[in-house]
Amino acid sequence: MNEKHLLLKKLYQQFTAEIVKPIAAYVDEEEIFPVETVKEMVKAKMMGIPYPVTYGGSGADTLAYILAVEELSKACATTGVILSAHTSLAANPIYTYGTEEQKQKYLVPLNTGEKLGAFALTEPNAGTDAAGQKTTAVLKDGYYEITGSKIFITNAGYADIYIIFAMTDASKGTKGITAFILEKDMPGFSVGKKEKKLGIRGSSTCELMFDRVKVPVENRLGAEGKGFGIAMGTLDGGRIGIAAQALGIAQGAFDEVVAYTKSRKQFNRSISQFQNTQFKLADMATQIEAARCLVYKAAIAKDTQKNYSTEAAMAKLFASETAMSVTTMAVQLYGGYGYTREYPVERMMRDAKITEIYEGTSEVQRMVISASVLR
Amino acid sequence: MKIVVLMKQVPNTTEMLIDAKTGTLIRTGVDSIMNPDDTSALEAALKIKDANGAQVIVITMGPPQAAGMLRECYGRGVDHALLISDAAFAGADTWATSNTLAAAIKNVNPDLIFAGRQAIDGDTAQVGPQVAERLNIPQVTYVSKIVEVAKDHIIVKKHYEDFDETLKVSFPCLLTTLEQLDHLRFMNVTEAWGSFDKPIETVNNQVLQLKPSDIGLKGSPTQVRKTFTRPVSSEVKLIHGGSEEAIRAILSTLAPYIH
């Protein structure tokens, strides 16, 4: 981290303390998508952090963006994933694979925050096995006609621009998948029911339905049949975002539990004076620090290396498992109070679980890592 | 329109503690922050810039570390930042400080000057009015609201102990703002990231050419003879135990005052 990153970290910390933290419990309890927070993020120009100023971004780097997700997630993992899905999954493929026209039309409004973005790959029968895509795109009269559905789509309903994947040639398996940019107002495009989730409950997670949506050819992202590569490349970047979210959750829970163990008294002394507490805190701090090293290293790798799949997978695997173990231990150290919704650690524990699942489960990360090891 | 905002980096005095054993002030680990009243001054200037277009120039006087605060000002969209820093300026009281600031401001020649009402380290509220005096321009202190900004004047609300006045004052003038006037915006990522490419102009006495008798510790009419922390008394009657005993103690203490 250089002095620029430190200044941005201060910005994110002030933002989180004043805007995000005060409503984090409310966002979870009422399952409310924090629209006002997103508006404030737009004002603070947080919606296009790693993209060039010429495309409406901030001209910073991936680490600068990752720090934002981390700081937001310390207080509210919902807010963290909104930014991560928008920046890594919607803006990044347009920036990486889009034409100049697509960048002007879609990347600029995403970066300025005028529009919110989402990414849709998963289907009921195509989770980790993306080749099982049932959504189809058929080229007719200068349009692709897209039919099918997607599930578990983050930012759905609130996003204006969606990156979606459909089969242009089902016979070719993953090589028949093509990426498209959809706008929320395109006829035939609708958003289905909102999922009720264990954690990140303020995040909008919905089904998307496409009923013969006519998508202009110029909205195809990359060449026909290149969709799978675009999806995987995009997810490599996305994983760093989720890793940062997990890191933030872990650090947030740790900060809470340190303060709590100092103030909570049992047997006439604060529980932080018991060696069990001390050893647990030491383990948690060490895990978090190790996760941070991996996450930041992956962020730097994204900007400096051609291929960073392994770094991203390691960061996500370790950070998400750290988030789960640290939050679980935080609840344990809180005791009965930790199990109540009066304190934030139970929410953080529920939020942590998703980081082991979405944008590739921990098992997928292990597949990616082992593939590179055995290559 | 050219607006100067006078700002100061101060220790966060609400975090300060006294070492119970030595009775001295613990300064280590205390953050440096933007002086709270100055934050509203900066926001007021930026709002005028947003609405009417203006060049906003932040001026601070302090050690080289104050450059960090100026970066944060750039991060919020100010146009230029000046750091008045010279060993010769150190130790100045408000009289010498305002001589120095006024000399730097004269080179900028602004229409409007904002300053926070007072800084939380010194709490004097003197530098704003003394700068205005040195520049021989009108001032309005304790500004709680900007009502209207026109080409040649500004209308503001001034907050007294128990009433408010709405005042019209022509440019050039100096306004000192209360923290409650406005809430300072966040930095934005683009400006903050770009702030490191912007210059922080350092102004020393080679630039200002002030007489040694007008600046710094030597030029200050007031001197600090001694400093001390509050003596700790130990007369208190502490009551632990149940609340009934506590309430009896409070009631007997209150008795002479409530009948």
Added chain:
Amino acid sequence: MTKDIFVYIETRQNIVAEVSLQLLSEARKLKGQYAEKGMNHDVVAVLPGYQIENLTPILFRYGADKVILCEHEKLKEATTQHTTKVLADVIRHCQPDSVLIGATVIGRDIAPRVAARVDTGLTADATIIEVDMTSDTSLLLVTRPAFGGNLFGTIVCPNHRPQMATIRPNVFEKIEKEANQGEIIRFETELDATDWVEILKREVQQAKANDIAKARIIVSAGRSMVKHMDLIRSLADTLHAEVGASRGLVETGVLGKDVQVGQTGKTVRPLVYIACGISGAVQHTAGMDKAECIIAINSDPNAAIFQIAHVGIVGDAVTILPKLTEELNKILN
């Protein structure tokens, strides 16, 4: 009169500000200290205004030996521009040894400008003023809090005259003396024909009926009481007291800045100050430690508030306050 102590008399609508009377009385004490050193300083009230000669008796009663009366139509309101001019002219003409000004909004607006104009030192917000008994000069030792009340500094102005200071309201007591007359000196000066500032409107602040600075009893709350303000209010109602607050509580927005007690808020001097859940940072105690009786309730036995409290209750205000209010209601009805 190169040896005299001048006190700026602030008036509003033909009423002398309390702080000005407090300063006259304090100046009288300084006169006594000078007398011990064999020095003869008079207490001189400087009264700018318009058609205000009727105010002179009260100035003599609270300590003035002489009154310098500066009457001009432009001085009807205490404006920065004209009041600064008249005070600076009085100082240049009369060469006083010291000038004391109340640290009110008006005083803090004018005093720094006057000091800059006559090129002398000004100490802000003093809480203690005493004559330096160790030297043969007329030097004043002016003590004031700084760093949010965490530190006190004794400030001197050895080589410039007058020695100027602003003094917080309610730090000193006003004390009546027998006489209510003395020498009145008229001082005339020229004032600018055009005004810098135009007053468009003046309005009394809303909901300002209760001023904690004048309260006999204050029930004050810290940040930890943010969700329990009903308990604070009902105790205050029972005692006919005003509600005060720490800076931390005011920052949460549940109460206005006008009830904030402390270095950056108000200085209060009630008979009783009940501090509930207030840790007692010097920032806060600087504004209330002159209360006659301080009762502090705090669950932390090491809270700094207990160092200045007269009665300290180690316990949770949330459980104690309802019972206390109930008991008080029984007694008072």
